[in-house]
Amino acid sequence: MAAMRSGAGQDHTGEPGGPGSAVTPASVPSPPALPYADGSSVAASTKAVLDDEHVVVRGLWRAVDVFRWLALAYAVWAAWERHEQIAHLALGVAVLGVLAGWTLAVTLRPVRTVRAYAIELAIGCSAILATRLVDDPEVITAGAKTIPSIWPTAAVVGFAVLRGWRGGLAAASVVAACSFVEVVEPTPNTITNSIFGLLLGGCIGYCVDLARSSHAALAEAMRLDAARAERDRLARTVHDGVLQTLAFINRRASDLGGEAARLGAMAGEQERILRTLVSQADLAEVGRAVSGDADLRGLLRHVEDDDVQLVSPADAVLLPRRVADEVVAAVEAALDNVRQHAGDDARAWVLLDDAGDEVAVTIRDSGRGVPTGRLAEAVAQGRLGVSSSILGRLADLGGTATVTSGPAGGTTVEMRIPNRRTAGSASRHHGRQPDRRAERRAVDGTDGRGAS
Amino acid sequence: MTEQEDAMPQQGSSTPPEHIRVVVADDHPMWRDAVARDLADAGFEVLATADDGRSAVARTRATVPDVLVLDLNLPGLTGAEVCAALAAAQVPTRILILSASGDHQDVLDAVKAGALGYLVKSAGREEFLAAVRATAAGEPVFTAGLAGLVLGEFRRVKAAGGGSPERPIPELTDRETEILKYVATGMGYKEIAATLFLSHRTVQNHVQNIFGKLQMHNRVELVRFAMERGLDLADPT
Numbered sequence: 268m269a270a271m272r273s274g275a276g277q278d279h280t281g282e283p284g285g286p287g288s289a290v291t292p293a294s295v296p297s298p299p300a301l302p303y304a305d306g307s308s309v310a311a312s313t314k315a316v317l318d319d320e321h322v323v324v325r326g327l328w329r330a331v332d333v334f335r336w337l338a339l340a341y342a343v344w345a346a347w348e349r350h351e352q353i354a355h356l357a358l359g360v361a362v363l364g365v366l367a368g369w370t371l372a373v374t375l376r377p378v379r380t381v382r383a384y385a386i387e388l389a390i391g392c393s394a395i396l397a398t399r400l401v402d403d404p405e406v407i408t409a410g411a412k413t414i415p416s417i418w419p420t421a422a423v424v425g426f427a428v429l430r431g432w433r434g435g436l437a438a439a440s441v442v443a444a445c446s447f448v449e450v451v452e453p454t455p456n457t458i459t460n461s462i463f464g465l466l467l468g469g470c471i472g473y474c475v476d477l478a479r480s481s482h483a484a485l486a487e488a489m490r491l492d493a494a495r496a497e498r499d500r501l502a503r504t505v506h507d508g509v510l511q512t513l514a515f516i517n518r519r520a521s522d523l524g525g526e527a528a529r530l531g532a533m534a535g536e537q538e539r540i541l542r543t544l545v546s547q548a549d550l551a552e553v554g555r556a557v558s559g560d561a562d563l564r565g566l567l568r569h570v571e572d573d574d575v576q577l578v579s580p581a582d583a584v585l586l587p588r589r590v591a592d593e594v595v596a597a598v599e600a601a602l603d604n605v606r607q608h609a610g611d612d613a614r615a616w617v618l619l620d621d622a623g624d625e626v627a628v629t630i631r632d633s634g635r636g637v638p639t640g641r642l643a644e645a646v647a648q649g650r651l652g653v654s655s656s657i658l659g660r661l662a663d664l665g666g667t668a669t670v671t672s673g674p675a676g677g678t679t680v681e682m683r684i685p686n687r688r689t690a691g692s693a694s695r696h697h698g699r700q701p702d703r704r705a706e707r708r709a710v711d712g713t714d715g716r717g718a719s
Numbered sequence: 720m721t722e723q724e725d726a727m728p729q730q731g732s733s734t735p736p737e738h739i740r741v742v743v744a745d746d747h748p749m750w751r752d753a754v755a756r757d758l759a760d761a762g763f764e765v766l767a768t769a770d771d772g773r774s775a776v777a778r779t780r781a782t783v784p785d786v787l788v789l790d791l792n793l794p795g796l797t798g799a800e801v802c803a804a805l806a807a808a809q810v811p812t813r814i815l816i817l818s819a820s821g822d823h824q825d826v827l828d829a830v831k832a833g834a835l836g837y838l839v840k841s842a843g844r845e846e847f848l849a850a851v852r853a854t855a856a857g858e859p860v861f862t863a864g865l866a867g868l869v870l871g872e873f874r875r876v877k878a879a880g881g882g883s884p885e886r887p888i889p890e891l892t893d894r895e896t897e898i899l900k901y902v903a904t905g906m907g908y909k910e911i912a913a914t915l916f917l918s919h920r921t922v923q924n925h926v927q928n929i930f931g932k933l934q935m936h937n938r939v940e941l942v943r944f945a946m947e948r949g950l951d952l953a954d955p956t
Contacts, residue, residue, distance in 0.1 A: 506792060510819040511747050514840040518753070521843060535841055542819070542839075578863050578903045580871020581823040616863055616905040620870055623878045631904035673914050679904070 323478040327428050327471065328379060335370050335421040342366065342416040352406050359401040362394050362414045384425040388438055391419025392445040399449055410454045413446070423464055427472035431479075435468025505541060513538035536573070561591040563619055563626070570602055570617060579619040584626060586686060593660045594628060594684055597668070600656035601630040601680045609634020609678065625666075626686050631679040657682070739855045740764045742782060744775035744801070745790040745817070750840070754788060754817070754847075761848050772796025776804045779812050785855040789834070791818035791825050798825065802832035815854040817847070827868045833934055836860025858923065859930045866903035869933055870896070889932040898925045 346359055353359050369390055373383065394415035398407065401414055419442045427435025443461035450457050513534045520531020562583040571577045586594065598617060605615045613634030620627040657680065661668040666684040673679065741763050745751040748770075755765045766782040769775040772795035779787050787805070791798035802814055814834040816826065826837050836859055838850050850860045873891050891899065894915075901911045908922045915922070 506819060511750060511840065514819055515749055515753065517841055518844060538819075538841055576863060576905065578867030579823075580874065581827050581868055582871060582875055614905065616903070618863075618867055618870075618900060618903045620867075620900065620903075621874055623874065629900065629904050631906070633905065673906075673910070 324428060324475060327424070327475065328377070331421055331424050331428065332374055332377065334424065335373070335418070338416065338418040338421055339363075339366055339370050342414065342418050345412050345416050346414060349411060352403075352411065353401060354403045354406070355401050358397070359414050362397050362401065365390060366394060366415055366418055379425075379429065381426075381429055384422055384429060384438075387425065388419065388422040388441060391415055391422050392441060395419065395442070395445045395449050404451070407450055408452055408454070410456055413449060419445075420464060420467065423468045424471055427468045428475050430472070431476040432469050432472030435470075435472030436465060437468075439464040439468035510538055510542055513541070539573075560585040561588045563591055563594060563628070566591055566595045567598060567617060567619070570598060574613070575602060575605075575615045575617065577617050577619070580621060582621070584619045584621045586626060586684065590664055590684065593664055594626075594682065597657045597660045597682060598628060598630060600660075604680075605630070605632040605634060605678075613677075621686075624686055626684045628682045628684070629679060630682075631677060633677050738764075739786060739852065740766050740782070740784040741786045741788060741851065742767045742769065742775070742779050742784045742812075743788045744769040744772075744779075744793060745788075746770050746793050747790075750790070757844055757848065758788075758851065763848075763851065770794075772801050775801050776808075779805055780808055780810055783810060784812055786851055787812050787814045788817055788851065789814050789829075791816050791829060797828070798834070799828035799832045802829050802834050806833040813854045813857060815850055815860060823868055826865060827872055830865065830869065830930075831872070831933055835930070837862060837865050857927070859926055861902055861926060863903050863905045866899055869929065870899045870903055872933065873899075891929065891932065895925055895929050895932075898922060899929055902926070 343363055346353065346363060350356060369387060373387070395413045398413040398415075402411060423435060423438040423442060426438035430437075439461075442464055446457050446461060447453055517531045517535035517538060520527040520534065523531075562585055564577070564579045564584055567577055567579075602615060602617070605613060609615070609632045613632045615630060615632040618627075618629040618631075620629070657668050661682050661684070664684050666682060668680060668682045671679050671681070741758050743751055743755045743758070743765060745754065745768075751768050751770065755768055758765050766784050767778040769778050770793075772793040775787070775789060775793060776796070787801075789798055789801055793801065796804070798816055798818070805812060805814070814829075814836075816829050816834045816837040817840055818826065818837070819840045830837060835854050835857070836850060838847060838860060839862075842850070853860050873896075877890055897915070898911055901914065906914070908919055908926070911917075912919045912922045
């Protein structure tokens with residue numbers, strides 16, 4: 268289980284989006300059936316799932332407890348059936364007594380630990396080996412049942428539940444080995460029983476592994492959903508109160524001027540940060556990483572500050588993760604360039620334009636710009652930082668980057684990245700449109716009234 | 720997002736402010752009063768104020784101001800729903816969205832439903848007043864952020880197949896796309912005009928066409944939507 272978890276986490280450990288960003292609630296089949304009406308029920312059911320072992324696992328434990336008694340009854344009946352051939356009946360009864368004692372003990376006080384099941388396995392194996400003392404060798408060679416019969420299988424299943432398929436196979440191997448030692452010359456029964464034991468331990472263990480990993484995925488999805496609900500709640504409060512107040516302070520204070528204006532600017536700064544923090548764009552993106560795609564909007568959010576504005580569409584701008592990381596690095600390089608060369612009061616805009624078969628990222632600054640003739644020279648000298656960090660990256664991605672300078676000053680870097688994930692399948696938008704639409708309450712049109 | 724700095728009512732002071740009549744809808748008394756006072760101080764006529772979506776619709780329909788200054792997150796109805804209700808009722812009032820939230824989808828929905836512009840509340844007072852004047856003059860108050868959303872919306876609609884065959888959603892011309900991208904990277908109309916060797920007026924016309932195309936979805940849908948939301952269109956109170 269632990270291995271599976273860390274494996275699932277490898278692909279998106281760098282995701283800056285939501286907490287964990289592993290599974291979007293929509294992509295996990297189970298959550299919609301659970302009560303999500305309010306935060307408290309989410310929290311309660313999450314707790315119930317997290318605290319308890321998976322229902323399949325609990326069922327298996329009960330089955331083991333019942334099976335142990337049935338196996339004991341079968342062993343007693345089998346011994347009774349052939350009590351004439353048993354050489355040392357008293358010893359056989361004593362062995363069965365030990366098995367009965369253990370069965371009773373773990374029924375009264377179940378202990379689901381490796382240690383308890385190791386003891387049970389040892390008792391079972393000892394009982395198998397003790398058959399050698401109870402029976403005559405000829406009887407054993409003739410194919411007689413062991414004294415504990417199928418009783419040790421309970422320990423095999425126990426290990427499978429505790430430790431998955433590896434535990435089940437290991438325990439079954441120990442039982443099989445003892446059986447072979449006991450018979451000395453393997454009978455067909457010994458071989459068949461051992462194979463069945465191995466199959467049983469392996470299969471049950473595998474099922475338990477599956478149950479546990481799906482349980483972990485479910486718990487993670489519920490945790491994310493609870494986190495999202497909580498964040499939505501906070502965002503509403505912040506929108507309705509704090510942001511309004513901060514914006515108001517900023518507005519009034521800038522009217523007053525002087526010291527008040529400085530305080531107002533601080534309030535304005537906090538308002539901007541908070542608004543970005545609670546903006547909900549990335550919530551829908553939680554877990555797009557599952558498909559290996561990343562939303563450029565989320566990946567580029569960190570470039571925004573007082574002087575840099577990220578301009579993006581309402582829908583996710585998805586690129587394969589590796590490609591998106593390269594694009595982000597190229598944008599960062601271009602913005603570094605703006606900071607170094609465009610002047611202190613320059614502002615910059617980063618526009619994301621998803622045209623379907625290609626994604627265009629435009630970085631424009633309001634700075635001094637570059638005299639037309641000197642642009643190539645600057646590129647050649649690497650002064651614009653475009654030669655390797657931008658042009659090189661874009662070339663690697665099969666895209667292009669152009670640098671232009673406007674007549675009014677300012678430099679524009681336009682990067683075009685072919686989007687192979689959508690090339691030739693413009694219908695992908697169809698695919699995710701209905702559910703997006705369902706979420707929107709707003710109307711989809713108007714009459715273009717322009718009269719006044 | 721810092722979208723406040725480049726809302727671009729570079730023109731729009733052609734109408735004297737005293738002739739511009741405004742309704743202010745905001746559920747925060749603090750904001751509502753401050754906005755109304757700023758408008759009154761600057762010579763605008765504030766006809767009414769409203770503190771929820773339904774009263775915003777009702778008072779706008781009753782007074783038919785030049786401009787409705789509309790908070791995006793009103794109780795009762797969303798900003799988009801207020802816009803839709805007013806459009807469905809064929810109220811000619813132009814709508815300027817003023818919002819504390821930078822929530823993308825909400826803004827886009829409101830603009831698609833007929834709002835003419837969008838300004839974040841952190842915008843300065845002068846900028847706000849200029850935006851109201853521009854809105855009254857029918858000029859879209861376009862920020863870089865909004866331009867990015869509008870561009871994305873046209874891309875989405877195009878990728879989705881452009882609406883139903885009987886009433887296709889218009890696509891942007893190459894020139895309109897170009898201008899939209901310039902606006903989305905923070906360029907003013909003057910700068911765009913200089914870059915493209917066009918007149919300022921031509922750029923403005925292009926921008927208005929872009930808005931027109933965005934909002935040119937059919938009226939039937941809008942009216943049905945308003946009915947479903949229980950907005951009585953026959954009886955302005």
